[in-house]
Amino acid sequence: MTARIIDGKAIAAELRGKVVDTAHRLARDRSLVPGLAVVLVGVNPASEVYVANKTKATIGSGMRSFDHRLPETTSEAELLALIGRLNADPVVHGILLQLPLPAQIDATKVIAAIDPAKDVDGLHPTNTGRLLAGLPALAPCTPLGCVILAKSIRPSLEGLEAVVIGRSNLVGKPLAHLLLAENATVTIAHSKTGDLPAVSRRADLLFAATGRAEMVRAGWVKPGATVIDVGVSRLAGEGGTSRLVGDVAFAEVSEVAGAITPVPGGVGPMTIACLLANTVRAACVIAGLPQPDFGRQTADDRG
Numbered sequence: 001m002t003a004r005i006i007d008g009k010a011i012a013a014e015l016r017g018k019v020v021d022t023a024h025r026l027a028r029d030r031s032l033v034p035g036l037a038v039v040l041v042g043v044n045p046a047s048e049v050y051v052a053n054k055t056k057a058t059i060g061s062g063m064r065s066f067d068h069r070l071p072e073t074t075s076e077a078e079l080l081a082l083i084g085r086l087n088a089d090p091v092v093h094g095i096l097l098q099l100p101l102p103a104q105i106d107a108t109k110v111i112a113a114i115d116p117a118k119d120v121d122g123l124h125p126t127n128t129g130r131l132l133a134g135l136p137a138l139a140p141c142t143p144l145g146c147v148i149l150a151k152s153i154r155p156s157l158e159g160l161e162a163v164v165i166g167r168s169n170l171v172g173k174p175l176a177h178l179l180l181a182e183n184a185t186v187t188i189a190h191s192k193t194g195d196l197p198a199v200s201r202r203a204d205l206l207f208a209a210t211g212r213a214e215m216v217r218a219g220w221v222k223p224g225a226t227v228i229d230v231g232v233s234r235l236a237g238e239g240g241t242s243r244l245v246g247d248v249a250f251a252e253v254s255e256v257a258g259a260i261t262p263v264p265g266g267v268g269p270m271t272i273a274c275l276l277a278n279t280v281r282a283a284c285v286i287a288g289l290p291q292p293d294f295g296r297q298t299a300d301d302r303g
Contacts, residue, residue, distance in 0.1 A: 003227070003257040006149050012269035015148070015294060016061060019276045022292045023062040026283065034283035035064035036094040036120065036275075037086050041079060041105065042072035047098050054096070057272050063279060066092060076105045080113050087115040093283035094120035096275065117286055120278040122174065131177050138278055142209075143175035145270025146228050147182065150205055153226045153259045157182035163200055165189045165216070165247070166209030171230055175207060196220075206257075208247035216248040224258035230267050 026032040036058050040051050051067065058065040068082060079101075086092050095118045101107045111119075116126040122140035130137035150157060162184040166172035172188060179186045189199050191210075200206055200220040206227045208216045213233035221227060231247030246263030254260055261267055277294045284291050 003254040004153070004259040005254075006152060006226075006228075006259050006261045006266060008145075008149060008261055008266040008269045011149060011152055012145075012273035015270070015273040015277060016057070018292070018294055019273070019280055020061050022280050022294075026280070026289075027062065030287065030289065032283060032287055032289075033062070033064050033091075034093050034279050035066060035091045036096065036279045037066040037068060037089075037092045038096045038098060039068045039070070039079070039082065039086075040098045041070045041074050042102050044098075044100075051098055054272060054275065057276060058279070061276050063276070064091060072102055074102070074105070076109065079105055079110055083110060083113045087113075087118065092118065093286055094118055094275075094279035096121050118282055120275060120282055122278070123169065128169070128174070131174055134181070138282060139178060140170055140174045141274035141278060142171050142230060142267060142271045143178050144274040144278075145267055146171075146175055146207055146230065147178050148274075149228055149261055149267065149270060150207075150226055151182075154205070157184045157205065160184045160204040161187070161202055162205040162207065163187045163189055163203035164207045164209065165196070165200065166207075166211075166230070168209065171209040175209070179205070210247050212247055213245050214247070214249040216253065218249065218252040218256045221253050221256045223256055225256075227253060227257045227260040228267065229261050229263050232263055232268065 023034055038051050038054055040047055055065045055067055086095050095114050099107060111123050112125060114124055116124045119127050119138055122138045127137040131139055162179045164172050164176050167188050167190045176186045176188050189196055193199055197220045201222050203222055203225055206225050209230035211231055213235055227248055229246035229248040233245050234242045235245050236242050244264050281291050
């Protein structure tokens with residue numbers, strides 16, 4: 001079996017097209033231009049590239065972009081003061097705090113200071129709790145993208161067995177709740193799971209989000225399963241070269257899986273597209289307008 005490659009770039013482009021159309025209509029009909037503020041503290045080359053890509057995508061979608069780049073020595077009080085100003089700014093509808101933060105700043109405290117209505121990364125405790133309870137909430141962008149990618153292969157996830165390898169607050173836990181909202185049967189696995197390969201082999205839908213390069217091997221995958229690879233690692237090669245890989249050993253798993261996301265070109269583009277969609281959603285809610293229908297955003301508490 002040779003797996004179908006799930007084209008994250010194409011699916012993200014489709015979502016971004018819907019975002020652009022909605023942003024243009026809001027500006028034309030409501031004089032509302034969604035605004036995204038991105039906050040970066042310190043110098044981190046990978047984060048700087050990521051922020052630059054987000055800024056370009058935001059502006060290219062007809063929205064306002066506000067970049068705040070602070071020095072490594074920024075104090076927690078200074079960062080909290082900036083968050084307070086962004087919370088109060090009516091032209092800012094989304095706030096994205098780029099992680100990690102320097103050691104002198106408590107990330108949990110700063111995330112909790114963001115207005116939940118502007119928390120487009122879906123990390124505020126209020127949004128986390130609402131997602132768990134099946135109430136309307138802004139959900140983290142990467143898990144949203146993972147569900148969209150899975151549904152590009154399986155339009156209905158109802159009754160499917162899903163295994164999420166990884167239990168982070170950013171990906172694993174919210175992804176599990178989004179999958180439950182789709183009526184999948186969900187197992188969260190992690191480094192302490194007994195016989196992890198056997199647990200993974202049960203999955204119709206396998207999501208790998210561990211940050212461990214090529215950890216998931218062919219023997220971990222049920223034949224025909226849909227595999228969504230969230231991880232990104234750089235492996236050194238010969239002669240000083242390197243290559244990007246995911247948490248899944250792509251070549252060998254492709255011989256077993258029914259469909260698989262590549263790295264790069266899979267989940268990554270979806271994360272930015274979902275960030276843009278969340279920003280437009282937030283702008284509409286703040287303005288008292290109906291949310292645009294970009295796909296499932298909230299969980300349902302169906303028991």
